Amino acid sequence: xxxxxPVANMSVHIxxxxxxxxxxxxxxxxxxxxxxxxxxxxxIFSGIPPTVAAASAATQVTGASVSGMMAYLRRGGxxxxxxxxxxxxxxxxxILGAFVFRWLESVGQIDTVIAxxxxxxxxxxxxxxxxxxxxxxxxxxxxxxxxxxxxxxxPLVTMLPLRWRFYRSGLYISPIAPLILGAISGMMTMLLxxxxxxxxxxxxxxxxxxxxxxxxxxSLFQIFxxxxxxxxxxxxxxxxxxxxxxxxxxxxxxxxxxxxARLAMxxxxxxxxLVLAIIVLLVALRMGAGLTWRPDEIFTVQxx
Amino acid sequence: MIRFVGTSRRAMRRWIGPLxxxxxxxxxxxxxxxxxxxxxxxxxxxxxxKYSFTGETLLLFGAIIYPDGRLADDRADIxxxxxxxxxxxxxxxxxxxxxxxxxxxxIRFASAPGYYAVASSxxxxxxxxxxxxxxxxxxxxxxxxxxxxxxSDDQLGRFERGLVDLxxxxxxxxxxxxxxxxxxxxxxxxxxxxxxRVPVGRYTAETxxxxxxxxxxxxxxxxxxxxxxxxxxxxxAAQNHxxxxxxxxxxxxxxxxxxxxxxxxxx
Numbered sequence: 028x029x030x031x032x033p034v035a036n037m038s039v040h041i042x043x044x045x046x047x048x049x050x051x052x053x054x055x056x057x058x059x060x061x062x063x064x065x066x067x068x069x070x071i072f073s074g075i076p077p078t079v080a081a082a083s084a085a086t087q088v089t090g091a092s093v094s095g096m097m098a099y100l101r102r103g104g105x106x107x108x109x110x111x112x113x114x115x116x117x118x119x120x121x122i123l124g125a126f127v128f129r130w131l132e133s134v135g136q137i138d139t140v141i142a143x144x145x146x147x148x149x150x151x152x153x154x155x156x157x158x159x160x161x162x163x164x165x166x167x168x169x170x171x172x173x174x175x176x177x178x179x180x181x182p183l184v185t186m187l188p189l190r191w192r193f194y195r196s197g198l199y200i201s202p203i204a205p206l207i208l209g210a211i212s213g214m215m216t217m218l219l220x221x222x223x224x225x226x227x228x229x230x231x232x233x234x235x236x237x238x239x240x241x242x243x244x245x246s247l248f249q250i251f252x253x254x255x256x257x258x259x260x261x262x263x264x265x266x267x268x269x270x271x272x273x274x275x276x277x278x279x280x281x282x283x284x285x286x287x288a289r290l291a292m293x294x295x296x297x298x299x300x301l302v303l304a305i306i307v308l309l310v311a312l313r314m315g316a317g318l319t320w321r322p323d324e325i326f327t328v329q330x331x
Numbered sequence: 332m333i334r335f336v337g338t339s340r341r342a343m344r345r346w347i348g349p350l351x352x353x354x355x356x357x358x359x360x361x362x363x364x365x366x367x368x369x370x371x372x373x374x375x376x377x378x379x380x381k382y383s384f385t386g387e388t389l390l391l392f393g394a395i396i397y398p399d400g401r402l403a404d405d406r407a408d409i410x411x412x413x414x415x416x417x418x419x420x421x422x423x424x425x426x427x428x429x430x431x432x433x434x435x436x437x438i439r440f441a442s443a444p445g446y447y448a449v450a451s452s453x454x455x456x457x458x459x460x461x462x463x464x465x466x467x468x469x470x471x472x473x474x475x476x477x478x479x480x481x482x483s484d485d486q487l488g489r490f491e492r493g494l495v496d497l498x499x500x501x502x503x504x505x506x507x508x509x510x511x512x513x514x515x516x517x518x519x520x521x522x523x524x525x526x527x528r529v530p531v532g533r534y535t536a537e538t539x540x541x542x543x544x545x546x547x548x549x550x551x552x553x554x555x556x557x558x559x560x561x562x563x564x565x566x567x568a569a570q571n572h573x574x575x576x577x578x579x580x581x582x583x584x585x586x587x588x589x590x591x592x593x594x595x596x597x598x
Contacts, residue, residue: 031384031527033562034569038385038527086580093588094595135423135434143431255581262577266569270580271382277584281591318431326493327434328443331419 034269035079041275043073048087048276052283055091057291058303063088063221063254064149066276068310077138079269081220082261086273088222089254091280095288096251099244106241109193110248112202113227116209117253123210124217125260135329141219145314148215152225153307160300167297193237204235209249216257222250225307367397367407369550371538376552378525379559386502386527389413389554391450391536392520395513407547408452409511409519410459410469410539413554415446416532422494438490441477445530446503450510450521458541467539467546471495471506502526531556 031038047069051062063084070080099105131137191202208230212223227246231237237245262268291299371393378387391411420443426435449455455470465473476494481487498504502524511521533555540548558566568576 029383029385029527031380031382031562033558033565036528036530086584089581090584090588093585094592097589097592135421135437139431139433255585258581258584259574259577262569262580263573266573268569268577268580270565270569270576270583273580273584274587277587281587284588285591285595320432321427322425322432324497325425326490326497327423327425328494328497329421329423331421331439 030271030275032075032079032269032272034267035075035272037074039073039075039272039275044272044275045279047073048279049283050279051087051276052091052280052285053287053290054283054303054306055088055280056095056284056287056289057294057299058287062091062280063216063219064145064225064307065310067220068145068314070272075272076267077141078132078265078267079272081141081218082258082265082267083269083272083276084220085216085222085254085257085261086268086270087276087280088220089251089258090277091284092222092224092247092251092254094281094284096244096247098288099247102244104241104244105248106193106237106245107248108191109198109205109237109241110245110252112205113209113212113245113249114252114256116206116211117213117216117223117249118256119206120210120213120215121217121253121257121260124214124257125264127214128218129264132329138327139318142314142318144215144219146311146318148226149307149311149314152229153304153311155229156300156304157308160297160304163297164301167295198235198237200235208234209253212249213253213256216253217260222254224250366547367395367540369538369540369548370394370396371536371550371552373536373552373554376554378554378556380531380557381560381562384527384562386529387525389523389525389536390520391523391538392518393538393550395517395519395540395548397517406542407513407516408458408541409513409521410449410451410455410541411511411521411523411536412469412539413446413448413523413534413536414444415530415534415556417442417444418530419443422490424490424493436486438481438487439479440494441479443476443494444474444504445532446525446534447471447474447498448505448507448523450505450507450523452509452511452513452519454508459544459546463544463546467549469539471499471504501528503529525556529556531558 028041029038030041047066051066054065055062066084066087067077067080070084071077096105128137131140189201189203190199192199208227212227215221215223215226224246227249228242231242231246232239258268371391374390374392375387378389391413395407395409419439419441421437421439423434424436425432428435449470451458455464459467459469464470467473468475474491474495476491478487478490481490495504499506503526505523507523510523511519513519533553535551535553537549537551539546557563568579
């Protein structure tokens with residue numbers, strides 16, 4: 028069955044978009060990531076204009092993260108104080124991102140930059156996750172007790188001035204560090220249509236040194252509010268949010284997220300991370316290949 | 332008596348001018364009347380885009396009316412051109428730089444048609460010479476794109492070919508040399524596909540009657556392609572009320588996320 032998308036100006040297969048939403052929802056429920064890093068490229072591969080894909084994916088991530096965030100909120104798994112700083116950074120980042128987006132579009136390099144960023148970010152994060160999860164699995168298999176890594180923030184973070192106490196995260200650090208992190212992820216959301224969870228979770232763990240029990244919840248909290256901001260900014264600047272597309276993605280996404288959350292409770296976390304790492308690396312590889320292969324279209328049209 | 336004759340002479344003088352004019356016109360019409368007239372029509376004057384829109388087939392048909400009701404001895408051909416609203420675009424060309432493909436070169440076209448279809452009863456090149464085809468803007472080689480910012484004719488040619496090729500594969504530019512069917516020399520019809528991704532706006536459908544390498548009659552019709560119902564509402568809201576539209580999108584996604592969470596929590 029085909030459905031016409033009023034903002035993208037094209038018709039799509041309903042089932043394909045629903046399946047895509049469900050798949051991404053499953054991932055977000057299982058791994059606590061927004062799943063935008065999969066939605067945007069898959070939408071672009073199915074012929075939807077990159078701007079519409081990124082903008083509508085951001086809208087969907089809001090819906091996919093809300094139920095998870097509320098669950099963590101109830102359990103006290105969100106450091107609201109830290110979350111507020113991250114969101115403030117995210118806001119600054121998305122506004123900066125909107126300008127960068129417009130500038131890159133006007134010089135015609137937005138596609139290349141998006142693909143390069145995907146390759147770089149997903150490649151490095153996926154690689155790290157793969158290494159880490161394989162190491163954990165090996166330790167588990169050998170029967171040895173896994174050694175708890177000593178929690179510590181990155182030395183650069185300690186050099187920043189002005190220290191705040193973040194009780195829930197168990198940190199006494201400068202708010203500038205999470206502000207910068209938030210800004211980076213806000214920019215990613217604007218440019219790539221990703222929530223930024225796959226960058227934020229490792230960054231919070233290894234750069235800020237936050238307690239693991241609040242990392243996923245706080246990341247969801249930040250994703251939730253940052254994607255709301257980017258949806259609004261896209262609506263005002265690029266007019267590229269396709270509400271019909273977002274709705275289709277949401278229907279699959281919210282259901283998938285609930286199923287995914289239930290599946291995740293039964294699975295081995297290290298194995299889950301291994302699967303996520305492989306998916307992330309595959310997307311990165313595909314993006315990288317797209318850059319080096321001769322593209323299907325040498326010419327592209329940009330409306331003025 | 333004399334007065335009567337006088338008046339009749341005056342009356343004659345008064346009448347003679349217009350009479351001559353009518354006779355001249357008749358003679359003129361007679362000379363022109365060797366050329367047939369076109370009576371064209373289209374299957375729909377408006378195409379409404381709604382949620383189920385996956386494109387449409389447009390039927391262009393009509394009659395060639397010959398003077399005296401006689402068919403011409405030599406063959407006449409029909410060319411149909413449908414053109415959509417034009418828009419300014421930048422066409423970018425990718426090139427391999429340092430191992431990756433990036434946009435390297437570009438040309439602006441001030442008036443690229445969003446849709447252009449040409450259908451004919453015979454290949455255009457067989458019925459019209461290049462100059463005539465260019466004058467009437469018939470054929471994909473004769474689009475008036477108003478290019479700017481190119482450095483050489485070579486480059487321009489490459490870009491124009493690239494644009495036409497790209498749009499052809501999207502179904503937005505069409506050239507079909509056998510799409511016009513002429514029945515008994517006087518009725519013609521052409522079927523053209525309008526794909527789902529056409530731009531909205533006012534389209535013109537022009538029909539050309541061609542004989543002996545000359546365009547001997549032209550007729551045009553207008554077709555409006557527009558979004559209707561919710562699709563029109565959504566597109567309009569997205570374009571003109573960005574903030575409200577964005578807020579609504581946010582509410583929708585938050586609401587759906589919450590609804591799903593509650594639904595699953597109850598089980």
